[in-house]
Amino acid sequence: MGSSSPQDHRPPYQRPDESSPEREKFEKKLRGECHCGQVVYWLSTDNPLDVKYCHCHDCQVLHGAPFQLTAILHKADMAFENGTKGLHFYKTGTKRAEYNLPCKVSCSQCGTFILDEGRNMVLISPSPLNLQTKQQRANFDVRRHIFYERRVKDIYDGKPKWAGLDRQSQRLKDSGEPESE
Template sequence: MDWREQQPYARKQGESFDVKYTGSCYCGAVKFKASSDPVDAKFCHCTGCQSLHGAPMQWAAIFHKKDILFDEDALDNINFYDSENKQNVRHLPCKISCKQCRSPIADEGRNMMLMFPVAFKIDRRNIPHAFKPTCHIFYGQRVADIKDGMPKFEGHKDHSNKIEE
């Protein structure tokens, strides 16, 4: 089946999608919606995120694919990147960015979407509770110590050792 016919890029005819949040890439060519709060949110300190975002860490919100929908007119502006094989193809898991402005939008997994909250139209001075990070992951690869009282994991949350603050 073509990716344009699958979630999060399409819905079956007549299937409803209640919009709770909207977002887009930097230039607005790729717009998307979310129908629910994220399942979790975290700060990632892995070297891949550091390189991709040009920052010491990135902020991610995790959604089920069924809860994200890209606007149909945005599909021609989506770029997929398979970082494992270093190819511009949709081989899951893969990274999603805008073909126009190149801003990163998400990481697509088999069942989940790791979305970047800064792409959502949310008040950054009053972040919705569900978007607030609950922990730091890959903190063992950090480039700066963060003293915020949140749990810090060497690798993935609950699947690696905790690092004391």
């Protein structure tokens, strides 16, 4: 996608200095950057709504890892320095490179995963963020596991584990067994 796409003028692809009905003034609190530096983005908050480990099959395959660390934010809390320039969009449902929500967004050059854009929220990878303070790092601590039934490896961390989506599926014990009633 080029820099003149319709997404450029609404969150999260809107530039930090651009206002809109969805977002008034944007305060740059946290900076994120892909591996090659082509994609730079900002967060206006250093306290996400939630932070989870996702063990779903798509995350395992697309990230080449047993699970994905993801932080959930409002779209208006994120801004890209160059709009959609340098971004690659991928729709897992159709297995096509297209902008069709929900979709995954990465750097078109180095492939660094940036976010999952849903209809109402974004799920970002905290790894590319410049978390400078102890409090910022604490704010991005994992709070729960989702799709834990699909896990590749057991993780005994005392965090709540859900068979599917949190609070919409069965909660599991640390061993992966259902909790007794």
